[in-house]
Amino acid sequence: MASPRSLKKRTLRIGDLGKQQQWQMAVQVMEDLRRELLQPSIFTYSALATACSRGLQWQATLQLLREMQLEKLRPDAHFLAVVISGCGRGTEWPKSLELFSELKVSQILPSRASYNAAMDACSRGEQWEAVIHMQSCMKQQNVEPDRVTAATCIDALGRQYFWQCSLQLFDQMQGQMHPDLISATSIITACGLGRQWEISLRMLADMPLYDLRPNVATFGAAIAACARGLQWPEAVELLREMEFARCSPNGIAVGAAIVACQRSMHWNQAAELLQSYKVSSGEGMRELAKVRMVGDTAAMKARVNAADWAGALQIFTEMQRAAMPDRRALSTALEIFSISAHWVSALATLQHMVQHSMHDAADVEQTAAACQLHGKMQAFSSLMRASGTAGAGAGAWSYKPRRMSTTRLDWRRRISSATVRAAFALI
Numbered sequence: 498m499a500s501p502r503s504l505k506k507r508t509l510r511i512g513d514l515g516k517q518q519q520w521q522m523a524v525q526v527m528e529d530l531r532r533e534l535l536q537p538s539i540f541t542y543s544a545l546a547t548a549c550s551r552g553l554q555w556q557a558t559l560q561l562l563r564e565m566q567l568e569k570l571r572p573d574a575h576f577l578a579v580v581i582s583g584c585g586r587g588t589e590w591p592k593s594l595e596l597f598s599e600l601k602v603s604q605i606l607p608s609r610a611s612y613n614a615a616m617d618a619c620s621r622g623e624q625w626e627a628v629i630h631m632q633s634c635m636k637q638q639n640v641e642p643d644r645v646t647a648a649t650c651i652d653a654l655g656r657q658y659f660w661q662c663s664l665q666l667f668d669q670m671q672g673q674m675h676p677d678l679i680s681a682t683s684i685i686t687a688c689g690l691g692r693q694w695e696i697s698l699r700m701l702a703d704m705p706l707y708d709l710r711p712n713v714a715t716f717g718a719a720i721a722a723c724a725r726g727l728q729w730p731e732a733v734e735l736l737r738e739m740e741f742a743r744c745s746p747n748g749i750a751v752g753a754a755i756v757a758c759q760r761s762m763h764w765n766q767a768a769e770l771l772q773s774y775k776v777s778s779g780e781g782m783r784e785l786a787k788v789r790m791v792g793d794t795a796a797m798k799a800r801v802n803a804a805d806w807a808g809a810l811q812i813f814t815e816m817q818r819a820a821m822p823d824r825r826a827l828s829t830a831l832e833i834f835s836i837s838a839h840w841v842s843a844l845a846t847l848q849h850m851v852q853h854s855m856h857d858a859a860d861v862e863q864t865a866a867a868c869q870l871h872g873k874m875q876a877f878s879s880l881m882r883a884s885g886t887a888g889a890g891a892g893a894w895s896y897k898p899r900r901m902s903t904t905r906l907d908w909r910r911r912i913s914s915a916t917v918r919a920a921f922a923l924i
Contacts, residue, residue, distance in 0.1 A: 504530070508541045515548030523548035524557070536568075543576045550583030558583035559592070574600065578610040585618025593618035594627065607638065613645045620653035622857075623825070628653040644670075648680040655687025663687035664696070676707050682715045689722025697722035698731065711742065717750040724757035729766065732757035736770075746774060790816070794826045806833050824855040831860055835867035843867050844880055 507526055514523040527545050530537055537545075542561055549557040558580045565572055572580075577596060584593040597615040600607045612635050619627040628650055635642055647670045654663045667684050670676060681704055688696040701719045704711055711719075716739045723732035732754040739746050751774040758767035793816050800809035813830045816822045822830070827850050834843035847864045850856035861881075868877035 503533075504535055504538065504541065507535075508538065508544050511541065511544040511548060515544060515551055518551060520548045520552030520554055520557070539565075539570055539573060539576060542570070542572075543579055546576060546579040546583065550579055550586060553583075553586050555583040555586065555589055555592075562596075571603075572605075574605050574608040574611050577605065578608060578614045581611060581618060582614035585614060585621055588621060590618040590622030590624055590627075597631075607640070609635075609640050609643060609646070612640060613643075613649060616646065616649045616653070620649050620656065623653075623656055625653040625657050625659075644674055644677045644680055647674070648677070648683050651680055651683040651687060655683060655690055658691050660687045660691030660693055660696075676709070678709050678712065678715065681707065681709055682712075682718050685715060685718040685722060689718060689725055692725050694722040694726030694728055694731070711744070713739070713744050713747050713750065716742075716744055717747065717753065720750050720757070721753040724753045724760070727757065727761050729754070729757040729761040729763055733766065733770070736774075790823050790826065794823065794829065797826060797829050801829060801833065809833055824850070827855060828860060831863060835863045840867050840871045840873050840876075844873075844876060848880055 507530055511523045511526050514520070514526065523545055527537065527541070530541070542565055546558045546561050549555075549561070562572060562576075562580050565576075577600060581593045581596050584590070584596065593615050597607065597611060600611060612631055616628045616631050619625075619631070632642065632646065632650055635646070647666065651663045651666055654660075654666065663684060664687075667676065667680065670680065681700060685697045685700050688694070688700065697719050701711060701715065704715070716735055720732045720735045723729070723735065736746050736750060736754050739750060751770060755767045755770050758764070758770065793812055797809045797812045800806075800812065810830070810833060813822065813826065813833075816826055827846055831843055831846045831850070834840070834846060843864045847856060847860060850860060865874070865877050868874050
């Protein structure tokens with residue numbers, strides 16, 4: 498049987514493998530421990546959960562939690578924070594919230610890491626209301642927020658195009674703590690999504706004032722902001738600045754610059770960038786497609802906010818011709834269909850989202866409300882029954898008919914910056 502010293506050595510080995518993104522090898526080390534009849538400690542489980550989380554293996558982190566419970570090992574706040582983070586990285590934000598709720602049931606005081614992990618999961622799932630609520634809970638529990646907390650809140654608001662609120666939060670943050678690279682990059686991204694490319698570039702230029710040096714992600718966010726604002730000269734110039742700053746441009750940065758040139762109809766410049774940076778295959782082309790998708794979705798949102806439904810749907814149609822729209826684009830299209838007379842299109846869009854596991858409860862409820870408004874609940878029920886037999890799960894389709902209420906589009910327009918400031922009073 499292996500000695501306790503061997504257990505510590507193996508635990509450190511698992512931690513090192515996690516840092517190297519070698520989660521499969523980390524799992525192998527754990528299996529070797531079990532073959533040697535050595536009982537893993539809470540630290541061993543935490544190290545392996547961290548490795549799996551970094552490898553986007555959220556199912557594995559949940560399996561580790563179940564194994565600990567079977568072995569009568571009580572997980573601590575740190576371990577649960579790792580599992581919550583793993584589910585968040587795997588876009589399983591409902592599971593992250595469920596695990597966070599279990600902290601109270603287990604009488605474990607949530608740590609700052611637990612809050613940050615759950616908030617990050619909600620931000621990735623575009624659940625900005627949940628992020629604000631959890632930040633308020635931190636204040637009530639006297640848990641001090643940190644830079645990660647602030648950056649997560651900025652990111653959550655930015656993903657919903659509340660760039661003004663993101664800026665207000667960043668300004669408040671400076672009174673409490675020194676901004677870091679993550680929060681600065683989040684601001685650049687938020688303003689870019691809001692088509693405020695000038696503010697994004699100003700933030701990039703001001704980074705030395707905060708003793709910050711932009712990295713590849715920061716430059717990529719700034720170039721993407723220029724692409725959304727159709728500022729191709731600035732986008733190309735930023736690529737040159739990246740090389741001067743010894744930041745090798747990645748697929749995201751180059752792809753965003755190419756999109757900026759294409760949308761400004763500077764085809765020769767776009768072709769030159771494609772040739773110069775060799776974005777002809779592999780990861781580069783995938784990143785290029787991703788940037789295009791984000792930019793087109795942002796354009797849809799801008800048209801929606803201006804009540805230009807026809808313009809938004811035209812963009813959506815063009816996106817469908819080019820590639821399969823992502824979840825955010827589909828959700829936006831579903832909102833438009835639901836508040837108009839296009840209930841058939843709403844049902845078809847929801848069906849597509851269900852088939853590809855891209856839906857959430859709000860999408861289902863919104864479609865149901867639209868069908869009820871037009872007297873088509875039978876068609877909605879038929880779709881739900883078919884989805885349930887296909888494995889979607891009947892429990893996911895519980896809907897109680899009610900009068901059509903304001904849509905997500907309406908309350909997004911009415912969001913008050915004062916409300917957001919109050920929610921972030923602690924920062």
